[in-house]
Amino acid sequence: MTTYRIAVAGCGGMARTWVEYAIAREDAEIVALVDVRREAAAAMAQQYGLACGTYTDLGEAIAESGANLVFDVTIPATHHTIGRTAMEAGCRVLGEKPMAATMAEARDLIAVSERTGRSLAVMQNRRYDANIRALRGLIAGGTIGRVGFASADFFIGAHFGGFRDAMESPLILDMAIHTFDQARFITGADPVSVYCHEFNPPGSWYEGNAAAVCIFEMSDGSVFNYRGSWCAEGAPTSWEASWRINGERGTAIWDGASAPYAEVVKAGDQEGKFIRDCERTDAALEWSGRSGHHGCLDEMFAALTEGRRAETDGRDNIRSMAMVLGAIESARIGRKVRIEELI
Template structure:
């Protein structure tokens, strides 16, 4: 745990599954100015894990107990199943707290739009955990674009692919609309957000959203194509059944191309129990560095360090000094609007305007 000043902001983490235990808990603990004081989880194994990882944190079994102690808190972080995001966010704001919601912000754009309006009306700060904006590959590509190394980008290819021959159980396998399950809501939320951040608003979307596992209720292997107002075309792949993953990024420009394999190392490090702030955090092996250039001439480009901690560092500044939020919730709304449009495009088998 980082040293915390006496006036550090007190944070409650609601949910202690993968998102809470691997991402939010360690990142909050490592951020100067934030103090993780409460964790909400009811599963026995997760209670033990929370006590072991955060021995100075109070663990409670339900949110009603948490709301009774809301006067001690400044911020609630919601890392629960997608179907509960909007309800818990409203309840946290009613309790007087600012709110972080893990992506996606809500299960549909109408729900997200209403939640943003509610936050504005009651004067609470609402943001969304789009941590992949601080992936090493995204940071490196953005820097290359800003430096003009690629010239005018005209095609952007981005992939999150894994090889999982047998599906994992859980709420993400539910086909109920209120569950917001499937890989498009999961990995697609990151891929779409990154594309919009790099190339601006999209005008048209096409999608192929396919179940691959036996009797699957959700999409397991999906493709989304965006046409941006800037003229760039984004091709986004997400899959749980890619026995041989393609390049993480392939970006074509008028001057050169950038190709990058391998994922940002921060998630793997967090899963191993490592914490941000240590030497070499976010530094990847040289063998995974991307290539910049052409077929005839190319060079290795060292990846910038990944920096997930920036999300919570910027949030602490936003809450203390009324600075900009790390992620505008309206960005997350636009992602949901594209996810919904992608579903319609799949059903119609053709591109549709946004």
């Protein structure tokens, strides 16, 4: 059995989920904790009773600890440096989203992965939920026919405080990648182009644009529409967004919290009817995996063990990242942006 010797880069709040996951695995051992603040690494070691070394430099940590896997739970601005350092030192990488801060950095990480033969997978925890898996199955099974339009509404008044309040594009940069990645996962289509208008509504407590409307043309000919706000007080949607997907024969609905369903035109002669009769089809909740971060980490480790690409391998995930950065670029220049120009 392979033993994963893990160096954890970044010892902030989110790292706790990753550390606790690793501790619970029989085939994993945390051999190094790395943070720009050595005291943060030491505090985490003490909290979890870890006897591993603490470092401020990842290269040194890998060399001294013999790590073969790196958890990158640092801020987005350092993902490129962490990923490159880890892969060139012989480690595989499991990292938080986004995979990098820029498309150039993301492309370089993929190039390093190809050159070194070391994999890079990205945390997209919102794919791992029985309801979204059921919705995907509903669409893939042809229940509503060929998809023509998909929409997601995300409206939450999130009072985080801290760095998000000062970001230029807090909604799109920090949150929308979840919904954009979900759209790719649900429909099975990739983005072709995007037109985005982002803005900061009255009453916003964010310095940057906390709301946006995006229109994506997708590879299957459908259109994906995203509407969102992170300063929307009252009547919040789910964090998973509220979804409507229109197909040739019907519509699939998911509120992001309960089980999805479809309403499909009934069989039989309905010629001449102004509004055709439909019948409800409930999605089959068949997925038995774990939800959220644990589900994504389970998939990442299964891919490592089986010697295959993870579902959220960087070579796939770069298309979700391109949706984010393409949307921001479109809003900046005021016109449609082609995704392939970014990738």
